[in-house]
Amino acid sequence: xxxxxxxxxxTADIPAELAERHEITVVPLKVIFSDEEFYRDGIDLTPExxxxxxxxxxxxxxxxxxxxxxxxxxxxxxxxxxxxxxxISAALSGTVHSAQAARALLPDASVEVIDSxxxxxxxxxAVLAAARAAQAGLGRAEIxxxxxxxxxxxGVYFMVDTLExxxxxxxxxxxxxxxxxxxxxxxxxxxKDGLVTPLDKVRxxxxxxxxxxxxxxxxxxxxxxxxxxxxxxxxxLFARLEEKLTTRVGFGPDLSCRVGGVIGAHVGPSxxxxxxxxxxxx
Numbered sequence: 001x002x003x004x005x006x007x008x009x010x011t012a013d014i015p016a017e018l019a020e021r022h023e024i025t026v027v028p029l030k031v032i033f034s035d036e037e038f039y040r041d042g043i044d045l046t047p048e049x050x051x052x053x054x055x056x057x058x059x060x061x062x063x064x065x066x067x068x069x070x071x072x073x074x075x076x077x078x079x080x081x082x083x084x085x086x087x088i089s090a091a092l093s094g095t096v097h098s099a100q101a102a103r104a105l106l107p108d109a110s111v112e113v114i115d116s117x118x119x120x121x122x123x124x125x126a127v128l129a130a131a132r133a134a135q136a137g138l139g140r141a142e143i144x145x146x147x148x149x150x151x152x153x154x155g156v157y158f159m160v161d162t163l164e165x166x167x168x169x170x171x172x173x174x175x176x177x178x179x180x181x182x183x184x185x186x187x188x189x190x191x192k193d194g195l196v197t198p199l200d201k202v203r204x205x206x207x208x209x210x211x212x213x214x215x216x217x218x219x220x221x222x223x224x225x226x227x228x229x230x231x232x233x234x235x236x237l238f239a240r241l242e243e244k245l246t247t248r249v250g251f252g253p254d255l256s257c258r259v260g261g262v263i264g265a266h267v268g269p270s271x272x273x274x275x276x277x278x279x280x281x282x
Contacts (some may be wrong), residue, residue, distance in 0.1 A: 002110065003078050004143055005135040007085040009064065009095050010041035010123040010178040013230065013257045020242040022131035025072055028064040029095065031261035038062075041262045050270050051233040059265040060172060063094040067101035077109035081225075082140040084112045086127050086147065086247035088119040092266075110140065114147060117194035118156055120263045122275035125255055126150045129282035150277045156191040157199065157215050158273025161188060164166035165268035188212065205237060212274065213244045219276050220249040227276035228255035233269035241272050 008014070010028040018084035019026050028040040031050060034057055039045035041061075045053075048056075053059070069085070076083050088098040096115045116123050129150055133143050159167070167243040186208040188200040199215075204209050219225055229245065244251045259271060 002080055002140070004123055004138070004140055005083050005261075006082045006127060006131040006143075007069075007076075008012040008127045009041075009073055009087050010260055011093070011094055011095075011119045011262050012086075012127050013120045013260050013263060014124040014127065014204060016042070017258055018128060022128060022135060023064050024127060024131045025076075027064045027068055027072055027095075029064060029262045031265060032060045032062060033057045035060075035143055040062065045261050046232075047258045047260055047264065049266055050262050053168070054264065054269065059261065061093075061262045061265050066098045066101035066247045067100045068264050070105055073102055073106055073109060073111055077111070081249065082110045082112075084130060084134075084140065084143055084147070086114045086116050086123065086130065088123060089117045089138045089191070091117070091194035092119060092196075104168065112140070112144060115149075115194070118151070118154055118191055118275070119125070120156075120259055120275075121230040121255060121257055121273075122151075122156050122191075122277065125226065125228050125275065125277065126154070129280070133282050137164060143204045148278060148282060149159055149280050153278035154275060155215070155219060155277075156188075156273070156275040157212055157246045158267070158271055159188050159205070159212060159264050160187065160267055160270060161205075161270035165206075168232065173261075209241055209244050212241065212272075213248045216274060216276060217248040218243050223280040225249075225276045226279050227274055229253045229274045230255070230259055230269060230272070231253065232259050232264050232271040234269070237270075241274070242277050245274060 007025045031039045099113045153225045191201045
């Protein structure tokens with residue numbers, strides 16, 4: 001049986017030490033400031049550096065090219081590896097299309113490109129589970145089944161102070177109708193079918209955190225789950241969310257991370273959120 005190698009992109013926001021430990025190849029998207037400064041997400045620009053620059057200049061993003069994926073796939077294929085490449089929602093980025101274009105140039109290689117329909121921490125959690133399974137010796141079919149189970153049961157919920165960044169980057173999706181809401185109203189958003197979708201709107205961050213905690217508590221009532229939490233540039237709010245979620249469900253997160261530059265460009269510094277999926281043992 002061939003060994004399986006897991007590939008993802010930088011929007012998975014996987015801490016570098018975890019990617020290295022679990023032998024995950026991360027293909028970076030790019031962050032662009034003023035159409036002149038191009039940075040590879042997570043390589044040339046840390047989250048800390050990104051949010052400093054974002055306070056000064058607007059940012060846009062760019063997907064990897066098919067050639068960048070080809071540079072990753074070809075040597076793995078030459079080693080006889082099965083490649084499972086799991087990426088940001090195709091509704092949010094053209095990354096999946098670039099990966100598919102690269103796969104088409106290697107007709108004899110075993111490359112499975114997956115549109116996760118999510119991004120950031122739920123993508124990272126799914127990829128980490130797949131990588132752990134690959135290191136344990138599971139085969140391609142078993143890992144694909146595992147990924148389907150995780151992604152089919154994933155929920156993604158987050159709060160932002162403003163929809164400005166989502167609107168500016170063209171990723172506002174079904175939350176368009178929340179634009180122009182009253183001062184201090186916090187949108188509670190989710191990803192559904194790969195698109196940003198409104199769940200609720202509440203007055204103030206405290207009520208927003210309560211609303212988020214209620215969603216996770218309800219999910220935990222349905223059966224065993226794993227969850228992860230993330231934020232942009234709000235460590236105090238992040239700590240409050242972690243404490244509230246841990247109290248409500250009785251256990252802490254399986255993964256905590258900070259959004260990178262690409263995700264940060266589209267949600268802004270105020271974002272806090274979580275994702276969960278059914279506990280499938282990995």
